[in-house]
Amino acid sequence: MNIAEQYEMYRPLLFSIAYRLLGSVSDAEDIVQETFVAWTERDGDRSVTNTKSYLCRIASNLCADRIRKQTKQRETYIGPWLPDPLVEGRGGPEDICIRRDTISTAYLLLLLQLSEVERIIFVLREAFGFSYEEIAALTGKSVANCRQIFHRARRGMPRSTEEETPTSTQTVRAHQIVRQFMQSFESGDISRVMELLTADVSLIMDGGGKVKAALNPILTMERVIAFFTGTASKLPEGMVYHHATVNGLPGFLFMIGETVHYVLSMELEGNRISRFYMTVNPDKLAHLNMAKTSPS
Template sequence: MLDLASAHDDLRPLMFSIAYRMLGSVAEAEDVVQEAFLKMHRHDRSTDGDSGSGRIDNLDAYATTVTTRIAIDTLRSARVRREQYVGPWLPEPIVATQDADPAHRLDQDETVTTAFLVVLEALSPTERAVFVLREVIGYSYADIAAVVDKSEANCRQILARAKRRISDAQLQSGPSREEADQLARELVAALAAADLNGLERLLATDVVFVGDGGGRAPAIQKPMVGVVAVARFLLGLMRAGEKFGVLLEISDANGQPALLTRAGDGALVGVLSIDVADGRIVALRNVLNPDKLGHLGPVGDLWELLSHR
């Protein structure tokens, strides 16, 4: 019988890494990991003392298979809920903190940025699984075929199709982290100084601002595009925030610079991720839905804050 209890801490980061990239949701990824462990325990008990082919020989491979299959099923049902979501849907942010759950300390590569996770939403569950297993986990096509129950040739075709869709999204090459952090600091300085011209110099001409309130917090219902509109909107948000004591904190979310918006008591009310390319900020994605922030600590009620302006 396998000692899954002792292997739990080693397996969980791998399993969470797969589930989070598949789902873009911390809560759903944690549910997938828990369900996968339960399934592995049940399988292990059912084969205890059995020398047949049902025994688990490679625990990492089995954990990957179980997690991926559950994540595929979860994503299929999640798609229905996301179609009914109020306003734009954004992934749940993972913010770098010293006391973060080890499973949440993902390898900070381009496949966990908010921009990339949004692009992955265009893939089917199977395409997303094949992409994650091949490009992130480094699985062979033979191993991927066994996980998703497809032929190796089919998996190659699925990956090629997934890459074309990702390429069609025209994700721009990322800057150095130093450049991105510098632009984040300049953004905060321009906002604090109410410097409209300075703010416009930081933003790309076709910059996009996306807000995710999910009907649970005030947010724009459609993406806003254009340097003038976004710059003026940001300054409006800053002026409103100052009236009820909101503070901005530069941080890191999903491997990219982000601004944490906190109420006067320190409760988190938003995570604004900053996408940078070619020396300009090209996208700002603001997660305000409190259901997506609860894993980060105490969450404030933005509706209540606004009502006391």
């Protein structure tokens, strides 16, 4: 198998690992490219007996370096930081991530609590099902150490993502609820809007200092509704929204023509929306505007 064929075969896996570790589409794509540059330099090396393992090891090491850089960058980041939104059906790398439950915004934000080593071991085990023997080979640590690090990281995370994965019926219902929210808001039915929100609903907005955005999470139902009401009156002419699935969550793309300006996604508790994630930083939307649009 030549390099081009290996690239097509392993790119989805490498991108999926890197995105979960970094929360950045551009960084994940860079990791894939850098991994194959390194692999090309080793082409023909018979000491490499497992190409997949070798590529994952290179990618993981590259990600560890990026994680350390990102940690320093976030210390000076303006306002809340959210991972780049992945929107299904836009023909980009978002369509090749493997498990929806491990690309949710909440999940990716929780991963930030882990060190680079903990994050790599946790993601390889939790999201991709690598054995401890495989992870040990990738990280250069012992099997026992990998197992210990995983369980330590697991204690800092919520219950198993397998248990939290919504059923198809729950997913359909969640999308129905967010559509009802938008329709009720547009029609001015605030009482119905309030019925669809939890009392402690919050909004996290990522502008990165590039555009005007709330610098702190907006808390409580009253303040969130006030924010959306104020924002709706200031939307640019020609702005329309399209329903979408964002990081496995129901949401919307706000667009002018073919350009995405805002991405909004929503977490639910039961039949009510408990959290909004809004990305307006144009740098984090660039990959969506380079992909072909197929909004619903």
